[in-house]
Amino acid sequence: MVGPSRPQFVLFGSSIVQLSFGNGGWGSSLSEIYSRRADVFVRGYYGWNSRRAVQVLDEIFPKDASVQPSLVIVYFGGNDSMGPHSSGLGPHVPLPEYVENMKKIALHLKSLSKTIRIIFLSCPPVDEVRVRSNASAYFSELVRTNELCKKYSDACIKLCEELDIKVVDLYSALQTISNWQTACFTDGIHLSSEGSKIVAKEILKVLREATEWSPSLHWKSMPIEFPEDSPCDLVAADGKRTLNPSTWNFHWENQWD
Template identity: 70%
Template sequence: MVGPVRPQLVLFGSSIVQLSFSNEGWGATLANLYARKADIFLRGYSGWNSRRALQVLDQIFPKDAPIQPSLVIVYFGGNDSVHPHPSGLGPHVPLPEYIENMRKIALHLKTLSEKTRLIFLSAPPVNEEQIREALSDKLGKPNRTNESCRIYSEACLELCRDLDIKAIDLWTAIQRRDDWLTECFTDGIHLSSEGSKIVVKEITKVLTEAEWEPSLHWKSLPAEFGEDSPYDPVSPDGKATVNVSELCFGIEN
């Protein structure tokens, strides 16, 4: 453990989370925004469904941990939504079980601490043709459809309304972009940099609008060691230094 201790933001989910630090992903963007302000913990597991996540929930989020996360962003649903395989193997989870698994995950996380906040991401859409072209040699005949993603997305959103949890409708948000089919994915499932920009935009909206105390918006958090220093860059007039602790170079958010 290195210090000082900062707020912890945990990204928990399947490959949409695991890969969020690649391809100029949404996780990397969040880590950049929260530099010197909060620590981003990546807990992404490619191929996982809600059933497998529930099995290890206590190991990833122990209730007796001395420091609990300030925010957990959760994504499961896309793998759950794939069509069942005749063998019974594979990631498919029936919709009622998916809803119950997500309920248990949410309730566990809500009890970690009074100030642990949650944002759930619903299943994003998929480009079925791109999946066939990019992944059929690795995963066989495609068994994931945009319609099944919609069903699981809506179930996640309804659950979040029932539990009063902040939720982001990725299935709808991504499809608002006219060229989403060609620009938002790397392989029909996983997000390109353009797809990740939409995720960041939606998370930003939640962080801006949420009436959380304290606020978890990066602009509301103090920069670590943010005091003025004579070792900062010298101002153009040469009479003082410029405090750069709050500057986010190359970031528009």
């Protein structure tokens, strides 16, 4: 670990997390936004469901770690909500078990420290037309419907309300633009840069509005590393002073709130 130490943000989930640093992903956006404020760690696993996640909770989030995360953002549900395969194999997890698994994840994370903060992301919708047209000879039929996605999303949101955990309703958030089916996904399932922009915006909204969290984890409220002025900084046009660039963000593609 390199220093100085910073708060740790961990993104934990399936492919929407694993892929979050590519293609203008929401993970890379958070990393840029929190540059010099927090370190963003990705623990994303393509194809995983909540059942697989529960099996390795102690390995990914050991209770005896010397440093515990300040924030964990959790996403599982898209693979769980797939229709079951006749063989009994595959990622489908029945809804009651999905809820119980997500509860186990939440309670494990809460047990790590008194100051840990948690945000769940609910199951997003899919572009059913593209999902059906992207059939592959390598896989059995992928049964993904928005009816199933909605059930798992609603169940996640309800659980978060019961456990007092912050949640982003991805099922609704991604449908706030009229052409969401084509704009928000690369393949009907995984997020495009436009879809990721919505996810990042919703996460920042939660962090901004969580006024009861102390200290605040919204980027504008967090201290920045090495903020002091230095004679080594760029010289101003008047030639008499330097300009401190530690908080400059004019180069951002998106001006985040």
